[in-house]
Amino acid sequence: MNSEELKLMIGKAHSLQPVIMIGQAGLTDPVLNEIELALNNHELIKIKVRAERDTRKLIQEAIIAATNAELIQSIGQVIVIYRKKPEVEPKKKKQGSRRRDY
Numbered sequence: 001m002n003s004e005e006l007k008l009m010i011g012k013a014h015s016l017q018p019v020i021m022i023g024q025a026g027l028t029d030p031v032l033n034e035i036e037l038a039l040n041n042h043e044l045i046k047i048k049v050r051a052e053r054d055t056r057k058l059i060q061e062a063i064i065a066a067t068n069a070e071l072i073q074s075i076g077q078v079i080v081i082y083r084k085k086p087e088v089e090p091k092k093k094k095q096g097s098r099r100r101d102y
Contacts, residue, residue, distance in 0.1 A: 001070060001082075009044060009072045013080040018048040026051070027059050032066055039067060039083045047079050 001009075019038050022031060038045045047063070049056045060079050064071055069083035 009082055016046045018046040020047040022049045027062055035067055043085055044082045048077050
């Protein structure tokens with residue numbers, strides 16, 4: 001991602017609210033599943049991490065590694081990550097005999 005795209009993403013993220021909150025339990029499998037789901041639906045998400053600075057950094061790195069997302073921004077307790085949606089093949093129409101009743 002080049003600097004122009006990064007600036008654009010930061011601008012888009014500015015108005016977003018955090019969709020995931022990570023608290024005392026830390027980064028668990030259900031939380032990772034929710035992050036995956038949010039990335040699949042939105043591409044660009046904010047995550048709020050309630051932890052000490054060192055722990056936040058470790059959680060941030062674990063999220064990036066587990067989701068193959070890109071870190072866009074990290075300010076205080078909020079991180080912004082981006083992952084492009086997977087390409088979906090268009091559905092093919094079934095070619096079958098059409099039955100008409102007259």
